[in-house]
Ligand code: AHG
């Protein structure tokens with residue numbers, strides 16, 4: 437149901453933070469436009485470059501990163517940014533009060549098949565005692581986030597946003613040119629019968645995850661006593677959006693397919709902002725062993741195992757990790 441309301445204002449939220457969010461959303465509207473143009477704008481396909489994560493960059497990864505970087509640093513309220521597509525942090529205004537981390541384009545493998553992709557972002561407080569080019573200023577636990585969100589470039593362009601007062605969903609109204617509030621309190625049901633995981637990695641998971649999924653797959657006849665359905669969009673932003681809309685469990689667990697990279701998702705660009713959104717909607721988020729937002733990062737590009745979604749299901753999955 438469409439409701440016109442002050443777009444981002446919420447009681448007690450810092451006006452500078454609101455204006456920074458509006459700037460990020462302006463860049464996302466531009467990304468949405470470029471995405472919608474697809475092949476017409478020549479934005480599909482790969483570049484010849486690899487990012488710091490060792491992944492081939494898609495043209496859209498680079499375009500989205502440049503757009504976001506430019507507008508965020510221009511605000512003057514941001515001390516530094518850290519992006520999945522940048523080797524190191526990029527300093528901004530030394531007196532800026534905020535740090536911004538982002539995954540400019542999540543779901544890169546979906547770009548060329550006209551499937552779901554998105555932008556994920558997180559805002560942290562800047563430490564006045566650190567230099568703007570000091571990467572250690574970013575090494576804050578997810579609990580320190582001031583705001584987090586994603587913009588999903590789907591059939592509708594949607595925004596999920598939290599400033600720690602619940603999770604709200606907005607829809608981009610292209611006739612009006614802005615995001616309108618369409619769900620004031622996203623609420624993840626506590627129980628679910630839907631899971632999202634890349635089953636092709638099954639044989640590489642740790643024993644706890646193997647047993648958890650094996651029990652789900654036994655359905656009514658197994659220990660869980662009900663049938664589960666599976667969905668996999670291959671873009672965390674799409675899978676988490678479904679979880680915010682109707683519940684479910686999403687997992688990208690540790691796997692030993694490439695022992696040099698046991699975890700896939702990035703703590704600061706993906707796991708922390710998504711965990712904040714999910715927890716604020718009544719869900720839970722864990723590595724299997726600890727709450728994701730409690731992890732104090734040791735590196736800006738750190739990766740982490742992720743299990744998030746409907747609270748009871750996440751707690752059940754975490755239970756399997758207690759017995760190895
Ligand atoms: P990115 O496109 O930013 O590199 O992230 C892709 C991530 C995440 O969005 C998704 O859940 C996962 O990779 C998909 O992994 P598979 O290739 O194993 O399906």
Ligand code: MN
Nearest residue numbers: 539542543706
């Ligand atoms: Mn991503």
Ligand code: MN
Nearest residue numbers: 520539541542
């Ligand atoms: Mn990405």
